[in-house]
Amino acid sequence: MSKEFQSSKPIYMQIVDSIVIDILQNKQKPAEKLPSVREMAVKMGVNPNTIQRAYGELERMNVVETRRGQGTFVLDNATLLDELKTSMQKEIIENYVEQMLEIGVSNKDMIEQLQNYLEGCE
Amino acid sequence: MTIALRQVTKKYGREFALKEVDLHLEKGKIYGLVGPNGSGKSTALKMMTGLVFPDGGDVTLNGINVTRKTTADVAYLTELDMFYESFTVQETVDFVASQFANFNKNKANELINQLKLDPKKKVKSLSKGNRGRLKLVTALARDAEVILLDEPFSGLDPMVREATVKSLLQYVQLDKQILVIATHEINEIEPLLDQVIALYYGDIIGKEDVEVLREEHGTSVLEWFKNIVHQKEEGAL
Structure with a gap:
């Protein structure tokens, strides 16, 4: 399936996020090879240049490394993955809080509602 | 490979189908030529392949003026549908292969397979x-340095569109090709493009890197396009 993309964020960053999520969920295992740029482009329905850029960004973040003639590999770096997990959580929380404040929910109510919601889910 | 339009009018x-248009395209990129119906997209593509010639200005491929012979080097998918009804899929492919020296039959067979076409079907x-x-x-089976696709998705259902996009991505060779999709x-x-060029009734009203639009302006191509068209129309009133 091709991926759907949000309109306000660069596509390459959304691909970076989705690969990081795959790694966090262990769908993409540490020390294993990522699909080639072409395979990933076909899989996601995205321009190969965009995938190349996403891989470059992941390399800059030290999540992957490119080995000449072999491809791009996920690095086995538990500390970094923990950091990424934390920063992703932070981003989600920020969005949640921002949207709740926008519709006039106080901090206290926010916590209470979240608590209620989670209890309801159990 | 480069394609250049210099002060092209038609x-x-x-x-006016095109009015003093300047455009420079280079290999390694996928370009989107967007605009409402009748904005000059098809005319621009036909000029790049030597099927239509400008009334003013010039169109060059690698610095050489486009002529009727340019069609041999450029793969062009028309918005029209012109096949011989009595041919089978295979005969159609063989016929096109006989017309273009750069037609790659192996690639054609792979594509037929991948797109699940029955070669024996009429x-x-x-x-x-x-x-x-x-x-x-x-169009894609040709080993051409320029691929021009005019409305490749029109009238196709979402499943076919997706298969089409995938074949496109699988076979495009960006290290040597230019791909232009009108x-x-x-x-x-949008996810296929490096650059987008907006045409509006014969004028180029904008040209941007898709990721720059998102990164620096936080907008998708569609939002950007609606915006500049709106500005243009406001200005014209």
């Missing part, structure tokens, strides 16, 4: 989606 009767009994697929096979279905092609 008139049909009194109407063109007249193909569904619209399958005709669209066959059109794509005949369409008014902007959302469909």
Whole structure:
């Protein structure tokens, strides 16, 4: 399936996020090879240049490394993955809080509602 | 490979199809030519392949003026659908292969397989989606440095569109090719593009890197396009 993309964020960053999520969920295992740029482009329905850029960004973040003639590999770096997990959580929380404040929910109510919601889910 | 349009003007009767258009395209990129119907997209593509010639200005490929012979080097998928009804899929492919020296039969067969076309089926009994697929096979199977696709998705259902996009991505060779897609279905092609060029009744009203639009302006191509068209129309009133 091709991926759907949000309109306000660069596509390459959304691909970076989705690969990081795959790694966090262990769908993409540490020390294993990522699909080639072409395979990933076909899989996601995205321009190969965009995938190349996403891989470059992941390399800059030290999540992957490119080995000449072999491809791009996920690095086995538990500390970094923990950091990424934390920063992703932070981003989600920020969005949640921002949207709740926008519709006039106080901090206290926010916590209470979240608590209620989670209890309801159990 | 580069394609250049310099001060290109084309008139049909009194109407300008293109008005003093300057455009420079280079290999390694996928370009989207977007604009409403009648904005000059098809005319621009036809000029790049030597099927239509400018009334003013010039169109060059690698610095050489485009002539009728340029069609041999450029793979062009028309928005029209022109096949011999009594041919089978295979005969159609063989016919196109006989017309273009750079036609790659192996690639054509791979594409037929991948797009699940039946080579023995007659063109007249193909569904619209399958005709669209066959059109794509005949364009993508050519080892051309320039691929021009005019409305490649029009009239195709979402499943066929997705298969089409995938074949396109699988076979495009960006290290040596230029790919230009003309369409008014902007959302469909946005993830495919490096650059987008907006045409509006014969004028280029904008040209941007898709990721720059998102990164620096936080907008999708469609939003950007609607915006500049709106500005243009406000200005014209």
